[in-house]
Amino acid sequence: MAHDPAQQHDERSWVELARSGNPEAVGWLYERYFDRIYKYTYLKIGDATDAEDLTEQVFLKMIEAIHSFQWQGTTFAAWLYRIAHNQVVDTIRQHSRRPQTSLEPVVDVVPSEKDDPYQQAELSDSVGHLKEALGNLTDLQAQVITMKFGMGLTNAEVATVLERTEGAIKALQYSALQNLSKAMSLRGWP
């Protein structure tokens, strides 16, 4: 989504509008980034309610600070990720708990009507295993996974944030997924 040049151009325009607090522009950005920020915070915090609160705070911070946003050397998504990351760090510091360890079983949060109970139970087990597996990743690997699969950042954006090359990010992503896969295999997944 963020890779589409046309959308990027639109995003630039909306961001400029949002600088003055234009509600329409802010609403557009909210719709565009809510899920990604929420997914990122959830992967980091592991609690749906806290993730929602954090997501709201991230957008409020965005409104306050968007006038200072500069396009040079970054994208709006990467800038927004930094806000989210700072909020997560603050929350973790306040709660003094590690995010990965509190990852809740997805079945408790999102019951799917079309899935049968067996599938739900199976998914719940898998998420449980995933939670444990994520806790065993290195910090850098975990960051790449959350940034890629949570915020939906591109390799280039992740590389910019982490001040690495895109190749390094690909390698980190691959090694992280391999470690997760191994860990999940040990737990009987898939």
Place this chain on the structure above:
Amino acid sequence: MEDETLQEALDFCLDNPEGLEMEELLEKFPESRDELVPLLALCGLIDEAVPAVPQERKDAMKGRILDAAMTRQQAVLATVNGHLEGALAATLPIVTVEPESPAQPVRISARVRVEESRPRRNFLADWLRRPVFAAAAFAALILAFVWALSASAMPDSPFYRVRMLGESIAVNVQTSPEAKLLKHDELANIRLREIGEMERQGKLSGAQRAFADYAEHLRKGQEILGGTQFTEQQQSRLARALYATSTTGEIKLEGLEDEVAGLPEPVRESLSESKQLQEQVRTYSADVLEHLGESPQTSLPPETQDILKQTPGPDATALAPSNSQDGTPATATSSPTSLGNAGGGSDDEATATRGVPGGGRPDKTATYIAGHSGASATPTSTSTQAATATATQTSVLAASATNTQTARATSTSTSTAQAEVSPLASTPTPTNKPKNGATVTPPRGKPTETRRPESTRTPGRPATITPHPEKTKKPGDFTATPTATYTYTYSPTSTPSHTPVPTSTFTATASPTEVGKDKHPTNTPKPKELPTDTAEPTEEPSEPSRPVSVCDVDVKDVSVGCGSGDCVVWSAQLRNKSTEAIEINWVAEMQVEVAGAAPMTYRDSGTVLVRPGEESISSKFCEALPDLTKKVSVTVRTDTGSASCDSSKHRSIDPCATGDNNAPKPTKEPEPTKVAEPTKEPRPTKTPQATVIVLPTIQLLPTKTPKSR
């Protein structure tokens, strides 16, 4: 290598730029299929692991965020409005954003902060893009162009008004009256040059405005000179400038008579009016210079002086004051061949109290103003006092010509002698006798003061300068208001008919006395040579001694009274707060306030040895004070020199009437102990001095040495 292939394959599958199904993606990387399947499945699991937020909660959250956005928007708009209303020139740029998408309704936003790190915008270009500012810039360019054209515009040019506007601004931006006057003078000279240029070009018909402006600048210069209190030096410089310009103008304008004769009436009228005004200013400035003791002619350029010597001047009329009860003007006229007042005022002043410099006595003195040719004096006062004046006026410009004019006026009374100087008056037939036969005399029994007061001079009596009464006044004509006054300084140069006696020069007693219980030797000039007074210990032995200084002596009190004759006697109590005798210099100044004239100051000084406690000194000023003396004050101070701790006291009294002899009694019986030996032979004083302990060095400030009575 294999890992890199896998990384690329995995990244491609995750990125899925072509939007393919999972099977289609895997078919692209058959060799890596086995490794990619679990990884991609894991990615799916991660994606599914995050629970979705219920829509209602998501909407509620969005509502709160949009509320915050609106609040922010209102704050920004308020800030922008404030900036726009406060100052359009605010440095904060307004950024216009126009999204390309037509579906976006809001197109303009404002930003109130600019970060330093952002690339600098071309603000000038931004401002100029705005129509209002572009129009303003264009107007400024046009204005600058017109201004440039007007810089050399001659009086017949359409741009001349713009030039006048610029000159008016140039005058008004001057901060001091002196600078303004000099600017007017400069502009008057420029007008003269323009007139000359137009004459050469044969365009005198268009010089009407130049004539008027020339005279107007002179008139304004005269107003400033007459309405501002300048120092003598400034007065001299400014009067010289005005005199030179007006005299140069007179020569130039006189030379235009023939050429202007054939021109339209308005031009001739303008020239005539200008000549009258410039003559008025020239007369006035000459009068000022004369009373400063300077010859006006020396202020002229040599070439102008040469021209004047070869050119017969206009007839002049000196009108003696009208002193009759009905105000009938008394006219004394003469026909000097000179152009100016020619510095002949000294003779006038010798016998007549001029209204201007000696104007402090309007109630007793018939006013006489005839200090220069072409001047008419028409006092509006009535006088009950007969006065006779004989004025002799000598022309300097016409070196060989000496004109004697006699003004006679009968003066009867009064309090306010208001003189009108009308130099425009011109009587073709000289008449040496006033209409009413009045004579103007110096005030009875009043000598002309020969001393030049040291203090700053103040304006003399009010003198109104008006155009000739017969002249039809027009807007722009010079009409001095009654408050327009000469600012002559009081520096009479006339020969005194009654010279005051400088009896105040030395009043130290020469009769040292030993009074009281102290019987110390009196001839000891230095404190250290004084015997120690052991009878009156004033200091505790245990008290640490401190250095004694002249600052320990102050003036405690001053008494002033009238002595015999014209003497004003004074005494002062000096207090020595130290434990040792201190030799101190003292200065006594008598200031005489005279109605309508600058105060006169006389000074006396000496040295006295002040013993611990209090000492008294006294002396007197014997001066013939003017009849219009309002108040006499005596200030006695210690002169501590570099110690800068002078102490002073002063006392004022009304002028002493003849025969008054209320010499001040010392407020406290002094304890005269010793009298220093005078350094010079003292004169016997008229009044006995209670106690004087002085080493007097009398100093009379007026520069002219008064004659002894």
